[in-house]
Amino acid sequence: MGRYILQRVALGLAILVVAISALYAFMISLPGDPTTVLLGPRATDEMRAIFSERMGLNKPLPVQIVEFWGRVLTGDLGEDVLRNRPVATPVFEALPFTLVLILTSIGWSATLGILLGAFSAAYRNSLIDRVTGVLSVAMLAAPSFVVALWSLLIFAVILNWFPAIGAGERGNLADQIHHLVLPSFAIGLAWVGYIARIVRASMLEVMGENHIRTARAFGLPPHRIIYRYALRIAVLPAVSVLGVGVGGLLSSAVFAEIVFARPGIGRLIYDSVITRNYPVVMGSMLVAISFFVLCTLVADVVNAMLDPRLRTSKQS
């Protein structure tokens, strides 16, 4: 097990290094001088020289990449040359907002999805099962930014139940929760349907297994078998899907943060992309991709712990 984790961590790090370096190289090697884009067409050669010196653009590409990683290892994400501050400042200001958003979205959608899935497996082919089936496909079909826009229109603009913009007053928890409702609804909705379907399918499979039949033969009450014994195992596939799904959640978070004008890593990337602030784009991409790689890694390791067969086979 230790060996597997070590291998998996090494692979994760290698992926991260290659993915970010490729992005860096791509950004630098594009036609057009980044300093011109940053400073505008009227910048003097002298200004450009100063900026390219500060951004390290005057060195060969491989050296730049190595230096970039050297800085990252010491906790320095680079310098936001447009605003004269370290890139880490806006990135780590934005990160908690995105994490809270993603965690609440996973939280409510996984809880509801698991319950719905277990319920429809327990009462298979009943009306509830059918309604859940149709609903979960319908939830899956709505892209998160459409849900975000529609819920903004209905609940914020027309009904005025929830605020349309921002993340709430600092230090006012009730206000912050109030601001969190619509964005996390928009991100989580598709996951309710997805998780319900996965849990229902794996629940039906588990219900046919020997230990459940034994439990039934012992005369245990059905609700106890379903919720105590079967659901514990049936939830596992949903857990692994969630780990891999973090990339999708990050993408949804970009939309939710833009539609509801919330601070966050997605909004930061969007804003710095619009203003062509490359150092901030690189820094926030690094954090977003690291987060994603870390989540996939944890999901893989957790899966391997739960299912020993995955450890021996090569990466699948």
Add this chain to the structure above:
Amino acid sequence: MSIAERSPFKYSVAGRLISDPLAVAAVTIIAILVLGAVFADFIAPYDYKALNVRARFAPPSFEHLLGTDNLGRDTFSRLLFGARIALFVGMTSVGLAALIGLTLGMIAGFGPRWLDNTILFLFDTLRAYPTIILALALGALLSPGLGTVISVVVLTSLSEYGRVARTQTQAISGREFIDAERAMGASTMRILVMHILPNVLGPFFILAAINLPVVITIEAGMSFLGVGVAPGTPSWGATLKDGFDYIRNTPWLIVSGGIPLILVTLGFTFLGESLRDVLDPKLRKER
């Protein structure tokens, strides 16, 4: 005598699809979209780029079925032409991603271990980019347009096809009939193209059908963020963006811009599931 000979149509793929109400619903939705896209020139009541200052922010009426936007352009006409963009981007990117993924996946599955590991590492690396975040970064660097959208989608989705192709190839290349072919002196190319490829294609159609709406959604999402199609192009995402900018003036843009996206997802998801049931009975889900 095989079943297929006794009742040719009823047991064919098309025949079994027709007897599945879900598949019929899916095909109907897709047919409406495709017909709308193909005959957009004839159906659309207005030119999709015609400005009409006097009809700005017009709510839905008999004149403008789905209202107009901030420039007075007819929403219904724009959505019809948007179907064209969506289907074009969807089919091109799915086709390209599938082709590249298929080639790399088959090479990985059939080739030596080091090549397999290298290609797998490439797939893992591509998978490490969250789609929309990569789209934002690339969209900022490349000029907006269909090419940018297609390259982002191909980059982020080819690994999925590659993995399926690799797994299938590995599973099949261990079978006896491949050993027999090899013993008879068949070349690697012949084995790959004549024997492995046909067995890989089945799952590919299912994957493509399920992936198409995902791709169309990414296009709409990129256009919504302003890093997708060029300004003025009638993408569904651009309609949603106009609606978002003027949410208090033109709420109908948000409502009507989202509906085709949901329909397209429903249509292709249902089709993918029915195809899977028909083509691969082992995966048939409990009903």
